[in-house]
Amino acid sequence: MCEVQALIRDLASSDASIRNRSALTLMDLGDERAVEPLFRAITKPENINHRGTLVYALSAFNCEAFMEVLVDIVLTGSFEVSITAFSIIADSITSPESLIQMQAQLLKFDKNMLSADHHHEAYQELLELAASVSGEYEQ
Structure with missing residues (x-):
């Protein structure tokens, strides 16, 4: 449970590699709590040119x-x-x-x-x- 929350927190990181690693791990875990935070990270203006992995991670979810x-x-x-x-x-x-x-x-x-x-x-x-x-x- 704590791992998922830490990974969700990492989606807000200013470091794209941290965000991407977190997104892929959340994808592998398949925890639905990740969906909304992933969308928040994807739609942040500062991530506009760094969201391919974040969008890909959504493919594991409804x-x-x-x-x-x-x-x-x-x-x-x-x-x-x-x-x-x-x-x-x-x-x-x-x-x-x-x-x-x-x-x-x-x-x-x-x-x-x-x-x-x-x-x-x-x-x-x-x-x-x-x-x-x-x-x-x-x-």
């Missing part, structure tokens, strides 16, 4: 409750971060509610404000994912 943040990460992150977050979204759409959350977040984005080519492609891929998953829930 992130359905953070669908809006994941969509933001896909549409604003580096290529690696975008791809990883997209994969997490695909695994996290486990209910009509999570699909609706994803679609609502997509509607908030102005496609013209997407900065990189991979963001435009990711936007299109999210739309296609939403359409395919939507069909599953209609049946």
Whole structure:
């Protein structure tokens, strides 16, 4: 129990290697208490260029409750971060509610404000994912 709390504290470190080591250990432990602190670390402005491992660590967890943040990460992150977050979204759409959350977040984005080519492609891929998953829930 104390180990998890110490690892969660380390996610706030200013040292990327400490954050990354902590995130990977939390991923291996699979303790759900790590999800929210991982998202906090990922969304800190000072970590924007150092969050690939943090996002990867989320792949071990159910992130359905953070669908809006994941969509933001896909549409604003580096290529690696975008791809990883997209994969997490695909695994996290486990209910009509999570699909609706994803679609609502997509509607908030102005496609013209997407900065990189991979963001435009990711936007299109999210739309296609939403359409395919939507069909599953209609049946």
